[in-house]
Amino acid sequence: MKRKRRTEILIQSDTDLAESLANQIKQTYSFKEIVAPQYGLTMVKMRESAKKSLFYIGEVLVTEAKVELNGQIGIGIIQGMHDGLALNLAIIDAAYNASFPETLSWKDALVAAEAEIKRKKAKQQAELMETKVSFETMDV
Amino acid sequence: MGYVAVKGGTMAIEASINRLTYDRLKEREIIEVNTIIATMRAMVDQVMSESSLYSPFLAALAIKQAEGSMEEAVFIMRSHRSTLPRLYYSNIIESDSMLVERRISASFKDIPGGQILGATTDYTHRLLDFSLAEETRLKNDQWMKQYMEKIKQEVKEDGEISYLPKVVDYLREEGLFGTYELDNTMPTDITKENLSFPASRSARLQTLTRGQTGAVTALGYASLRGYGQVHPTVGEVRVGKLPIYVEHPNEPEQTAEDSYYIGEIKVSEVESFVPVSIKNEQNEEELDFEIGYGICYGQNETKAIAMSILDQCLEHPEASFPTHDEEFVLLHIDSVEATGFISHLKLPHYVTFQSKLGSIREVKKKGGAQ
Numbered sequence: 001m002k003r004k005r006r007t008e009i010l011i012q013s014d015t016d017l018a019e020s021l022a023n024q025i026k027q028t029y030s031f032k033e034i035v036a037p038q039y040g041l042t043m044v045k046m047r048e049s050a051k052k053s054l055f056y057i058g059e060v061l062v063t064e065a066k067v068e069l070n071g072q073i074g075i076g077i078i079q080g081m082h083d084g085l086a087l088n089l090a091i092i093d094a095a096y097n098a099s100f101p102e103t104l105s106w107k108d109a110l111v112a113a114e115a116e117i118k119r120k121k122a123k124q125q126a127e128l129m130e131t132k133v134s135f136e137t138m139d140v
Numbered sequence: 141m142g143y144v145a146v147k148g149g150t151m152a153i154e155a156s157i158n159r160l161t162y163d164r165l166k167e168r169e170i171i172e173v174n175t176i177i178a179t180m181r182a183m184v185d186q187v188m189s190e191s192s193l194y195s196p197f198l199a200a201l202a203i204k205q206a207e208g209s210m211e212e213a214v215f216i217m218r219s220h221r222s223t224l225p226r227l228y229y230s231n232i233i234e235s236d237s238m239l240v241e242r243r244i245s246a247s248f249k250d251i252p253g254g255q256i257l258g259a260t261t262d263y264t265h266r267l268l269d270f271s272l273a274e275e276t277r278l279k280n281d282q283w284m285k286q287y288m289e290k291i292k293q294e295v296k297e298d299g300e301i302s303y304l305p306k307v308v309d310y311l312r313e314e315g316l317f318g319t320y321e322l323d324n325t326m327p328t329d330i331t332k333e334n335l336s337f338p339a340s341r342s343a344r345l346q347t348l349t350r351g352q353t354g355a356v357t358a359l360g361y362a363s364l365r366g367y368g369q370v371h372p373t374v375g376e377v378r379v380g381k382l383p384i385y386v387e388h389p390n391e392p393e394q395t396a397e398d399s400y401y402i403g404e405i406k407v408s409e410v411e412s413f414v415p416v417s418i419k420n421e422q423n424e425e426e427l428d429f430e431i432g433y434g435i436c437y438g439q440n441e442t443k444a445i446a447m448s449i450l451d452q453c454l455e456h457p458e459a460s461f462p463t464h465d466e467e468f469v470l471l472h473i474d475s476v477e478a479t480g481f482i483s484h485l486k487l488p489h490y491v492t493f494q495s496k497l498g499s500i501r502e503v504k505k506k507g508g509a510q
Contacts, residue, residue, distance in 0.1 A: 041225070064227050125302065132255065133257065
């Protein structure tokens, strides 16, 4: 599974999915923390819709961690202050970069978590649709 | 006349800071940071927007430390921001990736996807709700339970997530509004280089979006009242969340699918439609529309609408209107700069003032002698 999709699932999932996947790696392999979880900024670049040009809306606080596993570097980045999750994300990233066999077995759990995330989002959206205006034109 | 160094205030300053702590603690009440995040959403959003740093936790902590003073909270956030390394730049966010929580149009009744009111104070009576003074967790839980049961019964889920089309795209497809090619010019970053004039569009938008809510609103209002030439119709106001992605810092070949998802930001975004006169090929005047753009962190629709007015004003410089003068607008809307400069007036000006006083004494003495 590609990085974009799996990080979307791991970050948006309510469960401790990232921790459980990272634990599988921690039990079998040793890893080195290259960058311990640290706080920093990500500057957010946007396209405005009037003239389609780019500008910076501002910065977002992030936690970043980097690990080395089997000669492969893994990076974990998450908005906010989440040291443990950033480290777990970095370990999972390194495991994918090293093509560990464990990663193949993770697909089902990730796909199931993705379905649950979509279900919750769809539910929230459906709830908001209660506030959708149903116009009726009046005869005056 | 220059400044002179003075001393003697150290003990008094220490005592003053203790007094500040005493004033915060003397009622023996503690407000939790999580309580601020959960119940002061608009305030947290405003602090994040004006400090240009998205972090509800840090904003709530700053509000607690500043005892609710917006200017102080923003100042603390900006200071903290300056201590953090900038690790990444995000991929370009296209705002049609927003998962909308609220969207309305004042221009069209029937917009594709419909008008979704979401959560807003717009339709509430602005009367004080005294029942809040007697609020209890039990009563709140009961309300929540009833509401969730009602939602469960009434809401039909189809399991699909929809991303709403933009009103402006709909009008562009009809050929009513001009279209633009994607402009990928690297934006100016006003946190890295000083604002210079004429400012680039990106510098203008960055300055406006982090402007003080009251200042941006006041200048947008001034334009509407006649100190400017922009009176728009709001094409679309959206509130929702935008996903953020960053590229791997050093993978040589990567696609969008190799990016990291890092989280999402809640924003308010506005496109205002502004009528303008243009000359056609026959050199005849005809009506056309331009778009003013406004956006800010959090749910702060007034600021986003005012920004869209000022964006359009600054696209058309006019010496006779202050709101069309980018130096006037951009140099006066920053919270830290404006409050900082006003606050500096409290610093000792003993020598400069004594000098002025001396001059006046001289003048009066000479006047008396005549």
